Amino acid sequence: MSTQYTVLGTRPIRHDGADKVTGRALYGADIHLAGLLHGFVLRSPHAHARIVRIDTSKAEALPGVKAVVTAADLPEAGDRIVDLGEGETPLSYIRGNVLAAGKVLYQGHAVAGVAAVSAHVAEEAAGLIEVDYEVLPCVLTAPDAMKEGAPILHEDLVTKELGEKTGQVSNVADHFRFSLGDLKAGFDQADVIVERTFDTATVHQGYIEPHTCTVLWNNDGRVQVWCSTQGAFVVRDTTACILDLPVSRVKVTPMEIGGGFGGKIPVYLEPTAALLSKKSGRPVKLTMSRRDVFEASGPTPGSHITVKIGATRDGKFVAGEASLAYEAGAYPGAMVGPGAMCILAAYDIPNVTVDGYDVVVNKPSTAAYRAPGATNAAFATETVVDEIAEKLGIDPLELRLKNAAVEGTRRADGVKFRRIGCVEVIEAMKNSEHYKTPLEGPNRGRGVAIGYWFNAGLPSSCTISVSADGGVNLVEGSTDIGGTRTSIAMQAAEVLGIPVEKVQPTVADTDSVGFTGVTGGSRTTFATGMAAHDAAQDVMRQLKERAALLWEVDASAVEAQHGVFRSNGHSITFQELAEKLDATGGPVIGRAAVNPKGVGGSFSGVIVDVEVDPETGKTTILRFTSIQDAGKAIHPAYVEGQMQGGSAQGIGWALNEEYYMSAAGTMMNSSLLDYRMPTSLDLPMIETIIVEVPNPGHPFGVRGVGEANIVPPPGAIANAIYHAAGVRMERLPMNPPAVMEAIWQKSSSQPS
């Protein structure tokens, strides 16, 4: 396909760029309202405890304190089940995570909120709230939580086993299974079988901006929220649900957002701030400290995964079996479903069984993190695939090519792939300058891995109004985390035949734009871009009618290209026609609302060279290439940016990052010093190769590029460490102590 585009594929400067390099852009915490109060949330010091008594009287008596709230101030959730975009969930869980009722389930669990004239006074007051706890035993990992006799988090959590309620209370919320073919017959055909079990630590998305919101419960009963969120409508719906208000009474204005990666989808602070505002009659700002972000927002699950793959002598995979137990944290809903869907999805294997377990533990309730669930899973699978390649003496990319999923391949979860770019990604890896360049030197190794993420659709809305000067104003509802105002505006500009600089995009509040799902699932350039495309087409349809009116021809006889309308020898530019709108019937506004079904999954690959210091176990990244199928790269610089960012997060996940927990369930490293994310000094330049296999489900072929790039790095780095140091790593992070331990175990000379 060689469609010629004017705007798509270029690299214009983003529309919000000047605001963001001058400090003018207003992020979550940058709003200041008259009479603003500052809040503080008192949090549990215990990982698991019964709340015996809360006495807020001393806090309320402190001068400067205007309101104190606890769970008792929230409306009862009863047994309501709600779907707020993340599947059906008991409202009591969502409410319980906002303010603990009865029990605290993790260190950092919110217990009470205070609003005062300053943040310092609020913090002081929180220290005066008396809470008596009856401390309970805690459980911190999925394997421990699944054991008979483990401490139970929820006395009402009945295990669902293969779709059926069992009647048994345990920490396993759900056990599900995907199967395809005949597993036993498959393994019987195998000449080589590799099976390994892996453990990965809880990690955090690590966005630099803490969660923050400002809420005003107005005297007319309207609740206004300004916050940092990936989805203003999710905040609106969740806040309304928890406060038992009609959604139309809540208005959410999404401020600029300082990173999210999935972690800014759930609602943590808004209902508490709303109650504090209601009690005090003034707007209230609540902001998490960095420690709160680690201990009380939603990291991504730690996991316990077994993968077993069987292959014939000539390298054909004949059977695959996987078991994934993911730590949901305090409430059910670990991203184990997506993990199970992705774990063997890159390969065409006829006989597959995948078991998933959603397990609650005494850690923060987990949230999505960039291709949620898939990175843990690919670490396991890609390590096993590398070992099979080694055992069979086949090049690891050749082995992947031989088994790559293609159009028509059926996944174990039942989905049959449409046009996908798995083969093209592996070919691009093989043909890359990086892969063709030999790696030399002692203690060095190269690893490869691939990864899959299915991407999301969800509803999006967009309106485009035409100005008399030939510019257009585009209103959409997707929080812009990485340049999507521009990637969306570019798609409208392409349809309208005007420069992207003449499209002025605005991210609107929930009163001003139609329902739009979260900025997540790599969906924004895909789905909101599609809404912009369709809205632009709606504009063009109306403009053709106006031109037809001017020329007294039928609208179907008017054609448009590159911003010029033509019919029967007549011609008029977009700008000239825009000047004549009032004279031809009034303003032109295009609109579209979509809920696209043609989501195109994205494959990605990594080639990485490392050096492992045999004395310290420290792994240094020497060279790193990220390869990804974008479908169509609307703004290639932003696509590269997504690939580089996902790679850096994947490197951090692989080598350093983890929640380091004490036996009592407290996080020992809840600062950005001790939770060690990659710095500029830890990374090389990150090379990128964009592959474009158009998604037939999008008018320009877009797949979405936000997530798949984080999936392969840990597996690729594990394989590189193996080829450098001779050890197969079975846990994340592969930090110096872990690598050293593996080296010592291998040489059986572990010092006493």
Added chain:
Amino acid sequence: MHKRVQVNTTINGEPAEFLCEPRQSLLECLRDIVGLTGTKEGCNDGNCGACTVILDGRIVTSCLVLGVEAEGAEITTIEGIARGNKLHPLQQSFLENAALQCGICTPGFIIAAKALFDENPHPNEHEVRAWLANNLCRCTGYDKIVRAIMQAADMNVEEVKA
């Protein structure tokens, strides 16, 4: 409530006085009292660099400086980098190189890079990476940030140091 103290400073070339409590950080003073919200809070313990400002010629994380310590000091924040309507070469280069995604760390990076140029107008890649090691970015993997700073360093030295 604690008694407030008057602090006299120069911010972005203009005299600026503010009243603050002795326990308030310079970051709080800049954001909540002076109203310069371009300086960002990421961690409030000196580890992320989002609140980086230049204080008497040195870069500091303003969350670790008390407002009262700024008495008599000259402070440069992200709001003081552009010259009128013209962006500083670093700002322009960040835009041209797509060196920001969410943008929350960007003010800190631009301020830190400006301070680097004041000491070393032509840094190599390693010098840039070492200088920026106290500024965390979670979106970009640093690649495009480092490139943007290297490109800005190739621009007119006087303009860069301005």
